[in-house]
Amino acid sequence: MTAVSGKPVVLTADRTLMADHRTLFGGMIAASQTTTTPRPLMDHLLAPRSRLSVAPLGLRRVEAALLCDGFSDGDVAVVEPERLAEVIGPETRVIGVSAGEACGLGMNSTTMTAIAGGEIYPRALVLELMREIGRLRERAPDARVVLGGPGAWQLVANDALRVELGVDHVVHGPVEGNVAGLMHAMAAEDDLPVLLEGGAVDAASIPAIRGASAMGAVELSRGCGLGCTYCVMGREAMRHLPEETILADVRTNIAAGMRGIAAISEDLLRYGCTGSKPHPERLIALLRQMREIPGAGLIQTDHANIISVAAYSDAELAQVRELMVGETGCRHPWMNLGVESACGQLLAQSGSAKLGGTAPAEWGEFAAEQLRRLVRAGFMPMASLIMCLPGETPEHVRATLEWVKGLSREPLTIFPVLYAPIDGSSPPTRADLTREHWRLIGACYDINFREVPRMFRDGQAAVGVPWARRMALQLLGYGQVGLWSALFAWHGWRAAQ
Numbered sequence: 001m002t003a004v005s006g007k008p009v010v011l012t013a014d015r016t017l018m019a020d021h022r023t024l025f026g027g028m029i030a031a032s033q034t035t036t037t038p039r040p041l042m043d044h045l046l047a048p049r050s051r052l053s054v055a056p057l058g059l060r061r062v063e064a065a066l067l068c069d070g071f072s073d074g075d076v077a078v079v080e081p082e083r084l085a086e087v088i089g090p091e092t093r094v095i096g097v098s099a100g101e102a103c104g105l106g107m108n109s110t111t112m113t114a115i116a117g118g119e120i121y122p123r124a125l126v127l128e129l130m131r132e133i134g135r136l137r138e139r140a141p142d143a144r145v146v147l148g149g150p151g152a153w154q155l156v157a158n159d160a161l162r163v164e165l166g167v168d169h170v171v172h173g174p175v176e177g178n179v180a181g182l183m184h185a186m187a188a189e190d191d192l193p194v195l196l197e198g199g200a201v202d203a204a205s206i207p208a209i210r211g212a213s214a215m216g217a218v219e220l221s222r223g224c225g226l227g228c229t230y231c232v233m234g235r236e237a238m239r240h241l242p243e244e245t246i247l248a249d250v251r252t253n254i255a256a257g258m259r260g261i262a263a264i265s266e267d268l269l270r271y272g273c274t275g276s277k278p279h280p281e282r283l284i285a286l287l288r289q290m291r292e293i294p295g296a297g298l299i300q301t302d303h304a305n306i307i308s309v310a311a312y313s314d315a316e317l318a319q320v321r322e323l324m325v326g327e328t329g330c331r332h333p334w335m336n337l338g339v340e341s342a343c344g345q346l347l348a349q350s351g352s353a354k355l356g357g358t359a360p361a362e363w364g365e366f367a368a369e370q371l372r373r374l375v376r377a378g379f380m381p382m383a384s385l386i387m388c389l390p391g392e393t394p395e396h397v398r399a400t401l402e403w404v405k406g407l408s409r410e411p412l413t414i415f416p417v418l419y420a421p422i423d424g425s426s427p428p429t430r431a432d433l434t435r436e437h438w439r440l441i442g443a444c445y446d447i448n449f450r451e452v453p454r455m456f457r458d459g460q461a462a463v464g465v466p467w468a469r470r471m472a473l474q475l476l477g478y479g480q481v482g483l484w485s486a487l488f489a490w491h492g493w494r495a496a497q
């Protein structure tokens with residue numbers, strides 16, 4: 001066998017971030033599994049290898065920044081975990097890893113492990129990836145391992161785990177502004193601190209990606225700046241990427257064979273805003289240009305805010321939906337909205353800025369009305385709730401339960417998640433969930449068990465997932481509904497003892 005000389009810069013991520021997720025929701029479902037889901041189902045159905053060469057958007061940006069700054073195509077390899085042995089060798093100087101869940105501390109992870117048990121797959125697979133890198137590193141004695149990405153903050157507070165994983169440096173924040181300099185410094189074996197601060201660039205200088213991004217993700221904005229104190233985005237002002245960059249990223253994904261595009265933002269409806277005031281015409285103009293790109297399929301999105309929905313007219317919401325769906329036949333485009341609690345007073349005292357100017361006493365009804373407006377515009381809203389917010393009482397939980405019951409006939413989904421502190425303190429666990437919490441979870445999932453299969457099936461069909469895979473996923477979903485129903489009943493009974 002020929003010895004591998006290795007690429008100077010190798011970029012990779014765990015399987016959940018580099019799999020063949022045809023839709024954004026498919027990627028979220030896979031990333032929500034715990035190790036109680038049999039591994040073959042992950043490998044072959046929920047997070048199978050992609051026939052396209054996809055990578056997390058953050059790694060694509062790093063790749064683009066390096067190529068813009070003196071590195072050549074031959075210097076940089078972006079590869080899935082299974083191909084690392086082909087590119088790591090004596091010439092390798094940097095192995096960059098993007099991680100979503102290095103410690104499993106995110107809200108989704110703590111919630112899923114509390115409900116289903118086991119370990120969240122994104123963390124389990126990061127650990128597996130790091131073990132593989134540790135093994136391959138013997139061939140690359142001069143290489144340094146650098147970990148970044150959305151879950152890097154979790155490793156900043158856990159130095160013992162960093163050492164155990166063999167991570168030399170943790171990068172905090174976006175790095176387009178200084179990644180080339182950091183790579184050169186590492187290649188020159190300069191001393192660098194363990195924690196490396198990323199160097200941000202202004203939105204106009206964010207380089208367009210050079211290859212397909214996982215789930216067809218394209219950023220519309222970065223940051224949020226609304227100010228929720230429990231969120232790492234709270235103080236990071238929202239910056240909008242220029243239309244040319246967004247459209248170039250869409251074209252790159254379509255040229256690579258992606259059928260769906262995921263328009264990523266902390267608040268889609270604020271694209272082009274000044275301060276926190278949405279400008280619907282800016283978003284509509286952008287979506288129109290995205291829709292006109294030949295080959296553009298379903299445009300999905302992740303987040304929006306309740307107060308931003310309120311700033312759109314019914315006609316504008318319908319127009320946004322029409323441009324996102326196009327001719328794909330998708331009937332239930334979703335949009336995630338953080339309602340967090342029906343109790344505005346609890347939100348206000350927890351440091352949430354989501355109320356905008358809404359009176360705390362009116363928050364529950366106001367949020368419900370905005371969800372209903374989205375339904376009327378043809379969306380399937382996905383509301384999220386946070387359990388165990390600081391100061392939460394059983395009355396707050398009961399009030400939110402009544403709020404959920406009031407929406408139970410609507411075509412929407414509601415996902416309760418556990419509060420996740422960002423200061424490194426211990427997150428709430430299953431032991432903190434009361435009988436009221438389990439009732440709330442049960443009421444939400446009564447709705448979700450009915451609506452999620454429809455939403456999932458609809459999105460998969462709209463991006464051309466083959467019939468057989470859709471059927472297999474549906475069967476898996478029905479199996480999980482049965483299992484989860486039993487788990488909710490068991491946890492509720494235990495909490496009542």
Ligand code: SF4
Pocket residue numbers: 224225226227228231232233234235266305338353354
């Ligand atoms: S609105 Fe959402 S993204 Fe923005 S600061 Fe609050 S929780 Fe974070």
